[in-house]
Amino acid sequence: MSSEATTKTTYHIPIGPIHPALKEPVHFEFEISGERIIDVDVKLGHVHRAVEWASRKRNPVQILYLAERICGICSYCHPIAFSLAVEAAADIEVPERAEYLRVIQGELERITSHILWAGVAAHEIGFDTVLFLTWEIREKALDLTEYLTGNRVTKGITMIGGVRRDITKDMIPRIQKDLKFFKDNFQKLAHIFLDDKTFKMRSQNCGILTKEDALKLCAVGPTTRASGVKKDVRVDTSYFAYGDLDIDYITPDKLTGKINGDVYDRIITRLLEVKQSIELIEQCIDKMPAGDIVAEPKIPKLLAQLKKVNGEGVGRHEAPRGEVIHYVKLTGEDAPYTWKVRAPTYNNILPWIPMLKGEQIADIPIVAASTDPCMSCTNRVAIVNNGKHYELNKEELHRLSVEKTRRLMR
Amino acid sequence: MGFSMLGPVFKQMFKKPWTNKFPAKYQPSSTTKYLEAVGVGKAKINPPIPTPPNFRGKIKYDKDKCIGCNLCIKVCPCGAIESKPEEKKIKIYLARCCFCSQCNDVCPVKCLSMGDEFLLAGTDPYSKELIVE
Numbered sequence: 001m002s003s004e005a006t007t008k009t010t011y012h013i014p015i016g017p018i019h020p021a022l023k024e025p026v027h028f029e030f031e032i033s034g035e036r037i038i039d040v041d042v043k044l045g046h047v048h049r050a051v052e053w054a055s056r057k058r059n060p061v062q063i064l065y066l067a068e069r070i071c072g073i074c075s076y077c078h079p080i081a082f083s084l085a086v087e088a089a090a091d092i093e094v095p096e097r098a099e100y101l102r103v104i105q106g107e108l109e110r111i112t113s114h115i116l117w118a119g120v121a122a123h124e125i126g127f128d129t130v131l132f133l134t135w136e137i138r139e140k141a142l143d144l145t146e147y148l149t150g151n152r153v154t155k156g157i158t159m160i161g162g163v164r165r166d167i168t169k170d171m172i173p174r175i176q177k178d179l180k181f182f183k184d185n186f187q188k189l190a191h192i193f194l195d196d197k198t199f200k201m202r203s204q205n206c207g208i209l210t211k212e213d214a215l216k217l218c219a220v221g222p223t224t225r226a227s228g229v230k231k232d233v234r235v236d237t238s239y240f241a242y243g244d245l246d247i248d249y250i251t252p253d254k255l256t257g258k259i260n261g262d263v264y265d266r267i268i269t270r271l272l273e274v275k276q277s278i279e280l281i282e283q284c285i286d287k288m289p290a291g292d293i294v295a296e297p298k299i300p301k302l303l304a305q306l307k308k309v310n311g312e313g314v315g316r317h318e319a320p321r322g323e324v325i326h327y328v329k330l331t332g333e334d335a336p337y338t339w340k341v342r343a344p345t346y347n348n349i350l351p352w353i354p355m356l357k358g359e360q361i362a363d364i365p366i367v368a369a370s371t372d373p374c375m376s377c378t379n380r381v382a383i384v385n386n387g388k389h390y391e392l393n394k395e396e397l398h399r400l401s402v403e404k405t406r407r408l409m410r
Numbered sequence: 411m412g413f414s415m416l417g418p419v420f421k422q423m424f425k426k427p428w429t430n431k432f433p434a435k436y437q438p439s440s441t442t443k444y445l446e447a448v449g450v451g452k453a454k455i456n457p458p459i460p461t462p463p464n465f466r467g468k469i470k471y472d473k474d475k476c477i478g479c480n481l482c483i484k485v486c487p488c489g490a491i492e493s494k495p496e497e498k499k500i501k502i503y504l505a506r507c508c509f510c511s512q513c514n515d516v517c518p519v520k521c522l523s524m525g526d527e528f529l530l531a532g533t534d535p536y537s538k539e540l541i542v543e
């Protein structure tokens with residue numbers, strides 16, 4: 001490619017629709033001059049699994065498990081946002097203890113997800129030792145999830161009007177032991193991510209998203225908070241038990257005193273959120289009142305109640321990647337009339353454009369990963385230039401990224 | 411400071427690996443032959459990590475208790491359960507089951523429960539192991 005790099009003309013790289021750094025199959029078209037990205041175009045809508053359509057043949061209790069399968073990492077966020085929507089439509093009051101249990105599950109998922117992301121981010125810049133260190137911690141978080149819900153990934157914990165499994169007294173020592181493990185290891189992780197030379201080189205002043213752009217493009221979750229926008233459903237609407245807990249927006253200036261909106265700031269935001277989640281679970285365990293865990297334990301009765309409902313509801317939940325919104329309309333049938341899901345990554349795709357402009361090709365993986373899209377497996381980049389055809393696959397892109405790290409270290 | 415991973419990496423060299431080598435310590439030269447040997451008791455399987463309490467594995471069905479109310483069919487998200495109207499019993503196709511245990515929760519006589527068996531992969535979805543009745 002060296003002869004290409006010296007020419008003055010720009011050329012185009014299409015990336016996707018299938019690519020490792022993308023949550024949903026997305027199509028990018030990069031305009032490149034040498035190593036610099038001049039312009040980016042994004043096209044969406046390549047994967048349609050008909051999840052919403054499948055809901056038309058299912059009753060709300062069945063949809064919980066369908067929603068769980070929208071995403072493997074957010075297998076709690078989607079069913080819970082769906083239940084919030086149904087509860088809003090049917091005016092179901094959730095018992096107080098269930099509200100606390102819901103917070104615990106949500107925060108545990110956030111810990112698991114953010115730590116998974118930290119490992120992937122390290123991998124993208126070629127720092128695989130950190131990948132293994134972080135995933136060792138994640139393994140513990142998954143074990144705890146399994147202990148609390150029964151299974152590691154598909155938790156099956158959500159029920160309309162509450163949760164399905166209680167946390168009993170004898171389970172608390174185990175939870176506290178694991179929380180202590182997370183806390184001890186959090187210090188280690190924070191030290192590696194925030195002080196290590198390699199991370200600083202690759203993430204500071206890279207992939208900048210300004211506050212204006214974050215607001216304009218409606219970025220959500222840690223991506224927007226890292227740019228200094230104070231937006232967090234948990235604080236803004238105080239759903240579940242969040243109103244009773246000590247919680248505040250996490251922005252990077254809490255640690256460094258300033259906001260740059262670069263990849264480094266997004267790392268800080270997520271790490272601080274892991275700490276916040278650990279503290280929230282601790283608070284919940286302390287404050288959790290006794291009582292019921294579900295509003296209507298008899299499922300046939302619940303279904304009969306929902307069948308009478310005529311109305312619509314919106315459920316909003318702060319997923320690890322940002323705000324997830326579910327809309328449901330019930331019209332007195334078994335199945336809902338309609339169900340619409342808006343996952344946070346939709347909002348975090350457009351911010352890629354200002355982030356990537358002016359960066360180098362080798363920065364694409366870490367910048368794209370910095371908004372925490374889910375990883376899919378294979379990808380292929382075809383570079384078409386003057387009728388000549390090159391293929392740049394995942395390994396190649398990853399190699400470029402690793403090479404850049406090495407180059408900077410020299 | 412400089413390279414913060416050096417310490418953990420050195421420590422790691424002296425730690426026991428986390429991975430549980432399941433089902434065999436070392437990759438057998440032929441998996442089929444190894445499993446055959448296990449079948450006749452000539453080789454031993456390195457056991458998997460035990461499942462936690464309340465794990466949702468292969469469903470257990472207490473046929474005698476079932477009253478044939480079909481409530482479980484109504485809530486099953488996967489359509490994994492089939493009714494047998496003549497007998498007033500049910501039949502569960504595990505190949506379709508997503509192990510949500512919703513049928514367990516709804517059953518009025520509690521004749522369904524989740525077991526801890528999880529090695530259910532097979533090539534025939536209608537094999538005997540994958541149908542509970």
Ligand code: SF4
Nearest residue numbers: 486507508510511513
């Ligand atoms: S566990 Fe869930 S998917 Fe499996 S048979 Fe029961 S209700 Fe259906």
Ligand code: SF4
Nearest residue numbers: 476477479480482517
């Ligand atoms: S809900 Fe229980 S009793 Fe009713 S049909 Fe199913 S297994 Fe039988």
